[in-house]
Amino acid sequence: CNHFFAMTCDHSSAKTMPVLFWAVLLCTALCSAQVTDSATVWAGISPAERPRYAAAVEGDRFHCLSAALTIALAWVNDNYCDCPDGSDEPGTPACSFLDTTFWCENRELRPVPIPSAFVEDGVCDCCDGSDEASGRLVVCQNSCRAQAEEMEKKDAARRERFLRAKGARDAAIEQGVQAVELLKARAASLEPKLAELGQQIDGLQQTKQVEEELESTEAQEKRTAAEQAFASVVRQGTVEVIRSVLAEVVLYDSSAAADVIQATMLPVNSSFSLDRETLRSLSTQLQDQGLGSFRHTSEDHRFESQLETSPPGEEHYDDGDDTSDQGGEGDPADAAQYPSDGPLDDNPPHEHYSDANPEGGDQHDHHSGENGGEVEGQPGLPDAEDQFEGHDPAVEKAPDTAPDSSAGVGAEVAEAGLPPNLPPKMIPDPSAEKPAIWDDEMDGAWDPPMVENPEYKPALARHLNARIQGVLQLEQIPEAQVSEVLLEFAKIARVGRKVLDLLSAQLAVPGEVLPPEAIPAHRRPEAEHARSELQRLESEKRIAEQELREAEEELRMDFGPQHEFYSLKGKCFSKDHGGETYELCPFKNAKQGWRSIGSWNGWHQADQWHSKYRTMHFRDGDGSGCPSPRALDVSVGCGESEQIDKVEEPQMCHYAMQFVCPAACAEEDLGLSA
Secondary structure, X not given: OHHHHHHHHHOOOOOOHHHHHHHHHHHHHHHHHHHHHOHHHOOOOOOOOHHHHHHHEEOOEEEOOOOOOEEEHHHOOOOOOOOOOOOOOOOOOOOHHHOOEEEEOOOOOOOEEEEHHHOOOOOOOOOOOHHHOOOOOOOOOOOHXXXXXXXXXXXXXXXXXXXHHHHHHHHHHHHHHHHHHHHHHHHHHHHHHHHHHHHHHHHHHHHHHHHHHHHHHHHHHHHHHHHHHHHHHHHOOOHHHHHHHHHHHHHHOHHHHHHHHHHHHOOOOOOOXXXXXXXXXXXXXXXXXXXXXXXXXXXXXXXXOOOOOOOOOOOOOOOOOOOOOOXXXXXXXXXXXXXXXXXXXXXXXXXXXXXXXXXXXXXXXXOOOOOOOOOOOOOOOOOHHHHOOOOOHHHHOOOOOXXXXXXXXXXXXXXXXXXXXXXXXXXXXXXXXXXXXXXXXXXXXXXXXXXXXXXXXXXXXXXXXXXXXXHOOHHHOOXXXXXXXXXXXXXXXXXXXXXXXXXXXXXXXXXOOOOHHHOOOOOOHHHHHHHHHHHHHHHHHHHHHHHHHHHHHHHHOOOOOOOHHHHHOOOOEEEEEOOEEEEEEOOOXXXXXXXXXXXXXXXXXXXXXXXXXXXXXXEOOOOOOOOOOOEEEEEEEXXXXXXXXXXXXXXXXXXXXXXXXXXXXXXXXXXXXO
């Protein structure tokens, strides 16, 4: 029509104008009819929109789809945006600023919409090339068939993978259903079992109580008989023998001995008391010097390192009888240093020292009172200080004047409360020989090296033990009570075996007599069986209760609508990311290396966009260095295998994972519903 109108105007004249006018009207009507017939196939219109476009055409006019505006039909797809909604340009980019779309027909593939801005931009976006139909910028080949064939291959591979995943999902569902049914059956069977076990335990506890009462009575009878046999042996000894045995064994636990003696003497003498401080000090000295191991220990170490070495020849050494080897097997010093089962020494402790008195002191100046000594009317052991000639007990107290350094070791040990005639701690090595290259004129007089005196420790132990015996005031114990003191002490200090060994040197001790500490515990077979059976039943009940708790806890957990996620329980998966190893244990916890990033907190609540079983939550992880405790959200997707695909930290201390598994593959994920 446009071509005809142009030719007519070029050859027109005044005479032909009326004819031309009617010809143009006729041509316009014909052209309008042609456009109207083809309006339903305008380019860029989707099949869903075509009825609306056909209804919008009225004669040679076009009604904009979403606006009260009518334009000339010729203005549709003229590459100029006339309608406010852009509906007049479905096949051009003129209205792309209104976010309009162009419909790619894409026959033999899939029709898709593209932004109108992609039309006539020199890029083939539609596989049929309809977005570049003018060919002004690029000529597009129709690649729909080739793309369809390639997509079919990919879809076939995808369908095959998902079919395998569906098989794994079905197996997971079957496993979950069976596991849940077993848990229900197990929980149902445990409840009556626990009730039955409770009844059996109640009955057995009553039986056990009866049998143990009988056992206790029998045990007491046997212990009493054994203790009476032991006491009978002890009481056979004379008072002197019993006192000598008591003097020996108290050295094993002087504190316990003091308790027994004090308890025995107070009813007899209300003013009786023992010097506990001195007793503790003496015991401490024995231990500090390594001379014995006693049960009573003290933190008071005032007597440590009191004996110092002195130059040879300056010590006050006894020139009298050498009795250093008289300790014997049962010597109290040896009993303190090396407790043994040997017999008592024939010599009392105070006889191990010489009668010489270089300072002219009176050896028999006895003392009375708390610190022992001879009590009037009663023979007893001499006071411990009196066992050494010339030793004044006052030297144990703080002296008024400093000791004379010229007095040598004798003065030093006297100040420390030790006898002045104690053998020196260090002596010249008798086996040492002067070196051949030694020159007395050049090097001076040669002195042999000093070594520890083997006689020092036994002598010191004898002295300290004798003082302990003196402080305990053993001779003040009445004759009628001495055997009872020995029996009570042997029981408390567990030295009955030693008592029997010492008595066997003086008396005939039957071999079947047992010391109190060696009396075996009596076990009644019926009571033993009741205890054993009760222990077994209680253990069985605890195990059943634990199994019931675990079963009920698992039954409360949500493993999916068909229990398909039960297969993940007890499994852990890991992935390295950013120099760290991340570990995911569904239904339990998650870690970043050693650090917790959350414990199981359930599934995300379902909404209109996501299924309930698409996100796992882990909360309350390690909070160090974080504004809040670490947390993890796990996006669960469909996959042929169970694995972590991706790890991120979108926010500080809040982590995200993508986890895939067959159990998450629903029908729509498998692509089988189409």
